[in-house]
Amino acid sequence: MNIVAITACPTGIAHTYMAAEQLEKTAKALGHKIKVETQGAMGIENELSDAEIKAADVIIFAVDIEVEQRERFDGRKVTQVPVQEAIKNPKGVIAKAG
Amino acid sequence: MACEHRFVFPLTNGLHARPASCLEAVASRFQAKALIVNVRNQTEADAKSVLSLVAADIHEGDECVLRLEGADAEEAFKELTRFLGEDFLHCDEALPEVVAPAVDRPLPRALRAAGISVYQHGTVVCRGLAQARVVRVGGLSLARNFVMPVAGAADEELKKFGDAVAALRADFEREIVTAKDNRQIEVLKAHAAILRDVSLAARVEALLKEKKRTAGDAVIAAVEEFAVTLRKAGSAYLRERVLDLQDVSGRLLTQLYGKAAVTLTPVLTAPSIVVAESLTPGQFLALDRGHLRGLVLAHAGVTSHTVILARSFGVPTLTGVGKIERFTDGQEVVLDGRRGLLIAELESAGRRYYAMEMRKLERLRQVEAIYRDRPGASRDGRRLPIMANVASASEVAAVIEAGAEGVGLFRTEMLYMDRDEAPSEEEQYAIYADAARAAAGRPVIIRTIDIGGDKPVPYLQLPEEANPFLGVRGVRLYAGFSVLVRTQLRAILRASRHGALKVMVPMIASPEEMRGFRALVDEVRAELRAAGEPDGAGVSVGMMLEVPSAVLALAELAAVADFFSIGTNDLAQYFFAADRDNPRVSGLQAWTNPAFLRFLKFAIDGAHAAGRPIGLCGEMGEQADAQLLLLGIGIDSLSMGAPRILAAKAGLARCSEGECKELADASLAGADRAAVEKQIREFRSAGAAMSLISGAVISLDSEASSKAEVIKELTDALALDDRTTDAAAVEEAVWAREETYSTGFGYGFAVPHCKSAHVTANTIAVVRMRAGIEWGSLDGAQVKVAILLAIREADQGKEHMRIFSRLSRLVMNDDFRAAIEQATAAGEVLDLLTEKLGLAAQPVRA
Numbered sequence: 001m002n003i004v005a006i007t008a009c010p011t012g013i014a015h016t017y018m019a020a021e022q023l024e025k026t027a028k029a030l031g032h033k034i035k036v037e038t039q040g041a042m043g044i045e046n047e048l049s050d051a052e053i054k055a056a057d058v059i060i061f062a063v064d065i066e067v068e069q070r071e072r073f074d075g076r077k078v079t080q081v082p083v084q085e086a087i088k089n090p091k092g093v094i095a096k097a098g
Numbered sequence: 099m100a101c102e103h104r105f106v107f108p109l110t111n112g113l114h115a116r117p118a119s120c121l122e123a124v125a126s127r128f129q130a131k132a133l134i135v136n137v138r139n140q141t142e143a144d145a146k147s148v149l150s151l152v153a154a155d156i157h158e159g160d161e162c163v164l165r166l167e168g169a170d171a172e173e174a175f176k177e178l179t180r181f182l183g184e185d186f187l188h189c190d191e192a193l194p195e196v197v198a199p200a201v202d203r204p205l206p207r208a209l210r211a212a213g214i215s216v217y218q219h220g221t222v223v224c225r226g227l228a229q230a231r232v233v234r235v236g237g238l239s240l241a242r243n244f245v246m247p248v249a250g251a252a253d254e255e256l257k258k259f260g261d262a263v264a265a266l267r268a269d270f271e272r273e274i275v276t277a278k279d280n281r282q283i284e285v286l287k288a289h290a291a292i293l294r295d296v297s298l299a300a301r302v303e304a305l306l307k308e309k310k311r312t313a314g315d316a317v318i319a320a321v322e323e324f325a326v327t328l329r330k331a332g333s334a335y336l337r338e339r340v341l342d343l344q345d346v347s348g349r350l351l352t353q354l355y356g357k358a359a360v361t362l363t364p365v366l367t368a369p370s371i372v373v374a375e376s377l378t379p380g381q382f383l384a385l386d387r388g389h390l391r392g393l394v395l396a397h398a399g400v401t402s403h404t405v406i407l408a409r410s411f412g413v414p415t416l417t418g419v420g421k422i423e424r425f426t427d428g429q430e431v432v433l434d435g436r437r438g439l440l441i442a443e444l445e446s447a448g449r450r451y452y453a454m455e456m457r458k459l460e461r462l463r464q465v466e467a468i469y470r471d472r473p474g475a476s477r478d479g480r481r482l483p484i485m486a487n488v489a490s491a492s493e494v495a496a497v498i499e500a501g502a503e504g505v506g507l508f509r510t511e512m513l514y515m516d517r518d519e520a521p522s523e524e525e526q527y528a529i530y531a532d533a534a535r536a537a538a539g540r541p542v543i544i545r546t547i548d549i550g551g552d553k554p555v556p557y558l559q560l561p562e563e564a565n566p567f568l569g570v571r572g573v574r575l576y577a578g579f580s581v582l583v584r585t586q587l588r589a590i591l592r593a594s595r596h597g598a599l600k601v602m603v604p605m606i607a608s609p610e611e612m613r614g615f616r617a618l619v620d621e622v623r624a625e626l627r628a629a630g631e632p633d634g635a636g637v638s639v640g641m642m643l644e645v646p647s648a649v650l651a652l653a654e655l656a657a658v659a660d661f662f663s664i665g666t667n668d669l670a671q672y673f674f675a676a677d678r679d680n681p682r683v684s685g686l687q688a689w690t691n692p693a694f695l696r697f698l699k700f701a702i703d704g705a706h707a708a709g710r711p712i713g714l715c716g717e718m719g720e721q722a723d724a725q726l727l728l729l730g731i732g733i734d735s736l737s738m739g740a741p742r743i744l745a746a747k748a749g750l751a752r753c754s755e756g757e758c759k760e761l762a763d764a765s766l767a768g769a770d771r772a773a774v775e776k777q778i779r780e781f782r783s784a785g786a787a788m789s790l791i792s793g794a795v796i797s798l799d800s801e802a803s804s805k806a807e808v809i810k811e812l813t814d815a816l817a818l819d820d821r822t823t824d825a826a827a828v829e830e831a832v833w834a835r836e837e838t839y840s841t842g843f844g845y846g847f848a849v850p851h852c853k854s855a856h857v858t859a860n861t862i863a864v865v866r867m868r869a870g871i872e873w874g875s876l877d878g879a880q881v882k883v884a885i886l887l888a889i890r891e892a893d894q895g896k897e898h899m900r901i902f903s904r905l906s907r908l909v910m911n912d913d914f915r916a917a918i919e920q921a922t923a924a925g926e927v928l929d930l931l932t933e934k935l936g937l938a939a940q941p942v943r944a
Contacts, residue, residue: 011835011851011852013851013852013853014849014906015843016903016906017902017904018849018910021911022910038903040899040903041853041902042896042900045903064839084839087843087844087910088876
């Protein structure tokens with residue numbers, strides 16, 4: 001499965017990256033391909049391109065705040081969960097999305 | 099036959115003393131019993147007693163009933179209802195301004211988490227922390243060694259009381275006639291009314307008949323009863339009337355038993371936090387400072403002399419504290435002189451919290467203490483002596499203890515205030531000699547009397563001026579008070595042989611004034627010589643630089659002044675044409691305005707060109723940022739309130755002269771105030787080139803027993819390692835983040851974090867607890883390791899943020915966590931983090 005995801009927590013200092021780490025580790029362990037864009041205190045990192053989004057089978061938003069440049073995902077199905085859920089149960093989140 | 103009249107109370111300010119006395123005046127004309135009932139709070143008041151009426155706490159809009167009974171009830175009814183409908187409406191007046199108690203803001207989250215719930219806010223006027231028992235002052239105390247005579251029979255005591263009342267009444271009448279000050283007359287009239295009040299007399303009589311007691315005891319008991327009611331009143335104004343009651347009873351007791359009988363200041367016998375509505379400087383000085391741990395005042399202006407004294411002695415002090423009657427004698431309280439709180443009924447979580455706070459403050463004090471005996475100087479050795487401002491000789495020893503290198507300003511006004519006549523030459527000689535000796539060879543600059551129409555010195559009978567700040571004040575007064583000034587100068591010059599005294603004159607606006615003052619000093623010296631007395635020949639004579647016109651006449655002034663001291667408080671007011679006490683314009687006179695900085699530089703350059711030293715003694719000198727700028731523009735010395743001295747020396751020691759000059763040059767060239775403030779901010783962040791983590795912020799053996807304690811331990815570690823100037827603010831920011839959702843993400847780890855303007859150096863701090871802590875974690879399990887991420891707000895670079903994100907990812911790794919859980923020394927954790935996060939051995943500039 002080709003997964004793209006965005007993580008964004010309120011302060012943008014810790015949980016954004018913790019969730020990204022969890023999703024990446026878990027997806028890879030399950031044999032999926034994944035790219036996670038983080039929206040944190042440093043701004044947008046590892047930005048998802050239109051091509052990458054188009055090629056994705058599954059889109060996950062693990063966010064507590066509004067996603068920046070959300071227009072990129074117009075017309076696509078998105079699975080949205082709180083950041084905490086991605087940290088606590090990344091496997092479940094991926095299963096839910098897939 | 100009873101007559102009743104229902105009405106709605108019409109006056110905006112409620113039934114306070116003035117309308118109450120108007121009503122009383124009408125009701126007392128009749129024999130009938132007259133009652134006013136406040137339906138809202140179910141109190142009945144005797145309309146012929148002002149005290150009783152005021153104590154009924156009647157507000158605008160309250161439903162009231164006027165009830166009359168007796169012989170001329172009908173007549174009384176007609177008159178009173180007419181009065182209430184017409185004349186009474188004109189009896190109101192604006193209530194006098196009372197310093198509003200600090201509004202009850204919500205408690206900081208950290209304190210809520212520590213279980214604090216009983217508290218009052220106040221304004222911090224002297225920082226610090228105190229934990230002790232309340233001693234209420236302002237209640238009437240009989241003097242310690244006064245022995246009340248044995249009580250006689252009830253009518254004997256009643257007669258004594260009656261005689262005392264009559265004598266006091268006569269005194270009041272005399273004083274009202276001779277008083278010049280309108281306010282004083284108002285106060286005397288109010289006191290006379292209390293004295294006349296039938297409720298007071300009736301109560302005293304009842305108490306005397308009730309059981310055998312002296313007139314004095316009856317007065318004290320009666321007054322306390324009324325005080326209890328007034329203290330509960332809704333308005334601060336009514337609560338203040340308790341002071342009036344106590345004043346009157348104090349005078350009655352003096353009439354009954356003589357002056358030695360009464361004291362308004364109890365003796366402290368154990369660590370105490372004194373709580374009072376207000377305190378005179380005399381009362382403050384009478385308190386045993388060995389036992390005085392803190393001071394809480396319901397009312398006191400920030401510039402009140404009592405507050406100035408408390409600061410010099412480093413007594414943590416709060417003012418503007420509302421509902422002060424909640425705190426009773428003997429109650430254990432905490433005075434938090436950082437957050438501005440008086441706290442009672444602490445439970446164990448609260449106690450532990452404040453025990454931690456005490457320990458932290460102690461350690462910070464120890465760090466600062468090394469500067470006590472060190473001269474003020476920049477990192478590279480450019481000297482900047484830091485001296486203290488005082489208002490009495492008794493403060494001098496204390497300020498030297500606090501690190502002062504001398505007294506840069508001894509304000510002498512307090513010596514002349516709150517008394518009936520000016521202090522004599524001998525009295526002053528003793529005071530200046532004491533100050534000189536206490537300073538042990540360090541300079542003491544005595545400023546000659548600096549008063550104007552706005553300062554309360556009634557015996558001088560200064561004419562009222564429309565504009566006292568621009569009127570006859572400071573040196574301008576001296577021509578009319580020649581004897582006063584000569585007396586002061588004689589005392590200073592004679593006392594000079596006990597130490598290193600200097601004389602400084604206020605409000606000089608032109609060279610002629612300074613020449614005149616100099617000539618006066620020379621005359622006084624000649625007089626002393628002629629009488630065979632020491633003439634203080636070595637005493638320097640300098641001047642305050644506070645009038646703008648003087649700044650542009652420095653060359654001429656330098657010919658007759660030995661030194662200058664910039665009084666920025668008044669100088670800024672005159673310079674910007676803005677009153678610092680007027681909140682609508684006080685923001686206009688900011689010292690960060692480049693025009694003001696250029697003006698100061700001009701003054702400093704001018705003084706130096708003429709070979710004269712120039713210092714600064716205004717409040718600006720207490721600000722850490724200003725201190726660096728002032729060093730950069732060449733000031734020779736600073737003088738400030740004692741509590742600020744060690745921090746000043748510590749702050750200076752961190753910067754080089756070059757850095758200060760750079761900052762000064764950039765600021766002088768600033769386009770406006772915002773530009774200067776930006777320069778300062780950038781200077782500060784550039785300066786904090788500390789490494790992200792250090793052994794000092796890693797603790798592997800914490801005994802913290804709650805989340806509140808862990809967060810406190812983390813933020814305190816920042817403070818102790820110089821990574822924040824405000825641990826409480828960072829703590830609050832961390833708690834604010836916790837409110838969104840818990841930072842305990844599982845596995846027994848938590849990552850509390852915050853972004854705060856109060857963080858001066860980005861930090862990763864680690865605490866590993868001995869026992870698991872409830873953290874509200876995602877997986878519900880307890881937390882044993884907390885890693886704090888604290889980042890500055892205005893951060894330019896992203897280097898540190900990148901490191902933080904790397905750390906956030908690392909904590910999701912089992913091996914990484916295990917390594918921290920098993921580490922046996924802080925150094926191991928430090929190495930681990932340094933390696934895994936790619937931290938250079940050198941400090942990283944973000």
